[in-house]
Every structure is written in structure tokens, then in C-alpha cells.
Amino acid sequence: MLILGIETSTMQVGCAIGGHEGVLASTHITRGKRHAENLTPAVRFLCEQSQVGLDEIGLVAVDVGPGLFTGLRVGVATAKALAFALRVPMIGVSSLDLMAFPVRFSSRLIVTALDARRGELYYAFYRQVPGGVQRIGDHQLGSPDDLASELLATGEEVLLVGDGAQRYVEAFEGLAKVELVEPGNRSPSAEALVELAHARALREEFERPDAIEPVYLRRPDAEINWSTRDGA
Amino acid sequence: MADATGDGGVGPATLVLGIETSCDETAAACVRGGTDVLSSVVSSQVELHARYGGVVPEIASRAHNELIIPVTARAMVEAGVEGDRVDAVAATTGPGLVGALLVGVSAAKALALAWDVPFVSVNHLEAHLYAAFLEDPELQLPMVVLLVSGGHTLLVLMEGHGRYRLLGQTLDDAAGEAFDKVARFLGLGYPGGPAIDRVAMEGDPEAIAFPRALMDGGLDFSFSGLKTAVVNHVRAHPDVSTADVAASFQAAVVDVLVAKARAAAQEVGAGALALGGGVAANSLLREQFLTACTEDGLHAFLPSRSMCTDNAAMIAAAGWYRLQREGPTPLDCGADPNLRLATF
Numbered sequence: 001m002l003i004l005g006i007e008t009s010t011m012q013v014g015c016a017i018g019g020h021e022g023v024l025a026s027t028h029i030t031r032g033k034r035h036a037e038n039l040t041p042a043v044r045f046l047c048e049q050s051q052v053g054l055d056e057i058g059l060v061a062v063d064v065g066p067g068l069f070t071g072l073r074v075g076v077a078t079a080k081a082l083a084f085a086l087r088v089p090m091i092g093v094s095s096l097d098l099m100a101f102p103v104r105f106s107s108r109l110i111v112t113a114l115d116a117r118r119g120e121l122y123y124a125f126y127r128q129v130p131g132g133v134q135r136i137g138d139h140q141l142g143s144p145d146d147l148a149s150e151l152l153a154t155g156e157e158v159l160l161v162g163d164g165a166q167r168y169v170e171a172f173e174g175l176a177k178v179e180l181v182e183p184g185n186r187s188p189s190a191e192a193l194v195e196l197a198h199a200r201a202l203r204e205e206f207e208r209p210d211a212i213e214p215v216y217l218r219r220p221d222a223e224i225n226w227s228t229r230d231g232a
Numbered sequence: 233m234a235d236a237t238g239d240g241g242v243g244p245a246t247l248v249l250g251i252e253t254s255c256d257e258t259a260a261a262c263v264r265g266g267t268d269v270l271s272s273v274v275s276s277q278v279e280l281h282a283r284y285g286g287v288v289p290e291i292a293s294r295a296h297n298e299l300i301i302p303v304t305a306r307a308m309v310e311a312g313v314e315g316d317r318v319d320a321v322a323a324t325t326g327p328g329l330v331g332a333l334l335v336g337v338s339a340a341k342a343l344a345l346a347w348d349v350p351f352v353s354v355n356h357l358e359a360h361l362y363a364a365f366l367e368d369p370e371l372q373l374p375m376v377v378l379l380v381s382g383g384h385t386l387l388v389l390m391e392g393h394g395r396y397r398l399l400g401q402t403l404d405d406a407a408g409e410a411f412d413k414v415a416r417f418l419g420l421g422y423p424g425g426p427a428i429d430r431v432a433m434e435g436d437p438e439a440i441a442f443p444r445a446l447m448d449g450g451l452d453f454s455f456s457g458l459k460t461a462v463v464n465h466v467r468a469h470p471d472v473s474t475a476d477v478a479a480s481f482q483a484a485v486v487d488v489l490v491a492k493a494r495a496a497a498q499e500v501g502a503g504a505l506a507l508g509g510g511v512a513a514n515s516l517l518r519e520q521f522l523t524a525c526t527e528d529g530l531h532a533f534l535p536s537r538s539m540c541t542d543n544a545a546m547i548a549a550a551g552w553y554r555l556q557r558e559g560p561t562p563l564d565c566g567a568d569p570n571l572r573l574a575t576f
Contacts, residue, residue, distance in 0.1 A: 082343075
């Protein structure tokens with residue numbers, strides 16, 4: 001069974017195909033046209049060049065965020081429609097989990113942080129466990145200073161990953177025990193998505209297409225303003 | 233793939249799945265041959281937006297993303313169509329709310345890729361023109377279409393399929409927008425069109441002489457002054473009857489719409505006049521539109537109320553004509569929130 005992975009939670013558009021043999025093909029585009037323009041042609045290109053027919057895809061995996069709302073919706077809507085049309089199940093994976101996967105061999109505390117815009121970050125903490133990493137606690141939304149304070153409070157050696165860490169580098173560079181992973185590992189990768197989804201597929205953690213939704217972490221502004229007004 | 237009985241492989245048996253997510257309705261429909269509606273499913277988000285008095289783009293986009301697959305699946309089940317029997321997938325690519333449009337466009341392109349059938353980009357305004365053909369395939373061209381909704385107020389000459397001329401449009405607010413704003417001001421709730429329609433039944437349309445803007449000035453419209461006049465009148469006369477205000481406001485809007493539509497038909501010598509868009513569900517507009525057409529000897533087309541509001545049957549129909557005329561749209565197509573009607 002082959003897995004198609006779709007990843008659009010940052011400015012990047014990524015897709016990959018893989019299975020038991022690992023990742024067979026992948027493509028990532030960070031410049032040029034936007035998610036909606038690039039994604040479907042990228043999936044078609046990937047299938048054509050790797051000579052994989054869409055009818056060989058047995059599972060569609062998708063990065064469900066947190067991340068940029070519009071990008072996430074393009075990825076999730078595309079992935080759900082593909083799974084619906086191909087009549088295959090889905091698996092949704094967190095963008096922050098995807099960021100932690102490539103650095104899973106570190107014994108330090110791993111923290112992934114993606115740019116949430118408006119001066120905030122989406123972030124989560126991970127610890128090494130046999131066979132990979134495990135998230136400690138929920139995804140969080142906060143300022144770079146919030147995260148810096150949390151990192152200081154742990155007193156631990158920390159490996160900090162993601163475009164959010166890179167963007168607000170000044171908030172973290174004074175922290176002695178925190179190492180920022182250099183650019184090159186700024187965004188979630190579609191390869192990591194296929195590998196993580198494969199592990200979950202072996203445990204049959206499948207989801208129905210209509211059960212997959214983006215993880216927003218932030219309510220629409222109108223709702224926030226409305227509840228503020230109610231409280232006043 | 234498309235059947236081989238018609239022009240360019242697109243014919244009476246060609247089945248198009250249409251998808252519409254440009255504003256606050258998630259819709260999908262199966263239409264055969266551009267006219268035979270096998271199913272048309274519309275999931276309205278009106279209740280999600282009601283308390284804000286208008287459509288909130290981020291809330292709309294989130295709801296579309298949740299509803300797009302269930303609504304599409306239902307349209308296919310109701311039509312008794314399996315995925316391998318769909319010949320093309322059409323979606324609205326604009327104009328509309330960009331985040332909302334992108335959900336439908338993304339899903340539609342993915343379906344087309346998975347089923348290996350053409351994708352067709354559809355202009356939402358063009359689709360409203362095709363709503364007329366869905367219900368009355370005998371309509372003769374050229375015809376003038378008065379398209380009035382919450383986002384648009386246009387007078388369009390449709391000379392042939394894909395051949396349009398913009399005759400007039402609003403210079404400020406859309407007619408439906410004026411209904412929403414006045415209804416909100418009067419405390420009548422959202423959406424404003426049906427609310428004012430209902431309250432106006434109890435009022436006197438001649439109670440207050442609200443201005444009819446640009447009545448002698450060509451085929452363009454303006455409604456922002458009318459909205460201000462309503463606000464000023466109510467502030468100056470706090471005891472005025474809300475029903476009279478609603479009725480007089482509605483009469484002013486309808487007078488202008490009907491007068492300009494008649495003038496447009498006369499100016500271009502069209503034999504038919506059609507109404508489209510959400511405001512076309514307004515009772516007074518329907519009544520006066522029919523009267524005007526009868527007086528002027530014009531073939532009138534009034535869509536059913538379900539065809540006035542946003543739906544995907546008109547998207548599938550417009551997609552069928554567009555596919556026949558221009559072929560498939562490349563898969564690197566995105567959404568264009570400001571897409572204009574291709575005119576000549």
C-alpha cells in the first residue's frame with residue numbers, strides 16, 4: 001500500500017509518496033505560486049515522475065497544522081477530496097510533530113515552533129522515547145517571550161526547531177542551554193509526514209475524510225471580538 | 233471522459249459535478265448536458281453569521297472546509313452517480329471571498345485529478361446568468377440580465393454563450409448589501425432581504441419619499457445615499473413606523489432596479505429580460521419586474537427562489553457550456569476574488 005502525503009501548513013507546498021520501502025518520491029516548493037495553484041499539479045507531477053498511479057494510493061496523509069489558515073485549508077480540502085474520490089482512508093498529523101521527527105535522535109528536550117504571525121508562535125515540547133519522540137502536553141500559542149520563559153524554566157538542554165524559532169531568533173539566542181537548529185529544517189516535510197503516517201497505518205489509526213479538520217488554535221477574530229463584547 | 237456525441241466531446245450526456253463556495257453557501261450539484269439537474273445540494277451557513285450581521289470570511293472558510301466533502305457526497309448520492317461516472321468537475325473560482333473560494337477550487341481540482349476528468353473554472357457571475365437557462369432552456373438570446381445580490385448589482389447583455397456586455401453596475405453598495413445594512417439599522421436581523429420583505433408587507437411604500445439615485449443618469453446604480461437617507465430620516469423621526477420605513481426603502485430600491493432594467497432592454501433592443509441573484513427572491517421586485525415586462529412586451533424570466541440564491545447547479549451548467557466552448561482549465565488555476573465577467 002502506498003501513502004500520499006500532503007503538507008501545506010507553512011509557506012511551503014510539499015507532497016510525497018512512500019510506503020514499506022520508505023519515501024519513494026517527494027517535492028517541496030517554497031517560492032513562486034501559492035498553495036492552491038501549486039498543490040494539485042505537484043501531486044500529478046509526483047505521480048507521473050515516480051510512475052505511481054493514483055489508484056495505487058491506499059492512504060492519504062495530511063499535515064493538519066497548526067499553521068497558516070489558508071494554506072492548511074488548501075491542503076486539507078485537497079487531501080480530503082482525493083481520499084473521498086479514491087475511496088481510501090486518511091491520517092492527519094500535526095505540523096509540530098512533523099518538525100520534531102527529523103531531530104528524533106537527540107536526547108535533549110526538543111521544542112518545535114512555527115510562525116503563527118501577529119508576533120506569535122505555535123509550539124510544542126517533545127522527548128525522546130524508544131522508536132521516536134513523544135509530545136509532552138498540548139500544542140500552544142504564545143509570544144516568543146512566552147516560549148523563552150518556558151524554556152528557561154525547564155533548566156534543560158533544548159533543541160529548538162522551526163521557522164518560528166528562526167524568525168524570532170533574538171528572543172532565544174541569549175539562552176545558554178538552547179540550541180537553534182539551522183535553516184534547512186524550517187518547515188514540516190512531506191517525507192516526515194509519509195513516514196509518521198506509515199507508522200500509524202501499521203497500528204490502523206485511520207480516520208474518515210470528513211473527520212479531518214485543520215488545527216487552528218486561534219478563533220476567528222470576529223468570535224473573539226464578540227465574546228469580548230459579551231464580557232464587557 | 234466526456235461523451236463523444238456533442239461538440240468537442242461535450243454533449244447532452246456529459247455529466248458535470250459543480251461546486252460552489254464563493255460566499256456563505258457550500259453547494260454541490262450534478263447536472264447532465266448543461267440543463268438536466270440530477271441533484272442540487274446547498275448547505276447554508278446563515279445561522280453561523282447571523283449574530284455578526286454579515287458574512288465573516290474566516291468563519292465561512294472554516295465551515296466550507298468541514299462541509300465540502302459531505303455536501304459533495306450527498307449531491308452524488310442524490311443523483312445516483314458514482315465517481316467514475318462524472319465527466320468533468322466545475323468550481324467557482326471567483327468573484328467571492330478568497331479563503332472560501334480556495335476550499336471549493338482545491339477540492340474540485342483534486343476530484344478532477346483523482347477521477348482523471350477535466351476541471352473547469354467558472355465565473356460566479358456568469359453562472360448566475362446560466363441559472364435562467366437551467367429553468368427555461370427555450371430562452372432566446374440576446375437577453376438582458378439584472379443580477380442583484382449581496383455582493384453584486386449588474387445589468388448584463390448576454391448576446392450569446394460566453395458573449396457578455398456589462399451595461400451598468402453599482403457605483404457603491406450592492407442592492408443586497410443595502411438591504412442588509414438597513415435591516416441591521418432597523419433592528420430587523422440578518423439576512424436583511426427576507427426581513428425587510430416581510431416587514432414591508434405591513435407598511436406603506438409611499439409613506440416616505442426616499443431618493444431614487446441616478447434615475448436619469450444612464451444604467452449605473454448607487455445605493456449608499458439611500459441607506460444614509462434612511463438613517464437620517466429615522467433619526468429625525470424616532471417615532472416613525474418601522475414597517476413604513478422598510479416598505480418605502482424597498483420601493484425605492486425596486487423602482488430603480490426595474491426602471492434601469494427596462495431602459496437597458498430598450499437601449500440594446502433585447503427581447504427578453506431575466507432576473508438573477510439573491511435579491512431576485514424579493515416579492516416586490518418580482519411583481520414589478522413581471523409587470524414591466526408585460527407592459528414592454530418582453531419575454532420575462534423569473535428564477536425560482538432556490539435558483540436565485542447561490543447554488544451549484546448553475547455552476548455545473550455554466551461549466552458545461554464553458555467546457556464545450558473553451559475546453560478544460562489547467563490544474564494550476566487558483567481563485568480570483570475580483571474576477572470580472574469576460575466582456576467584449
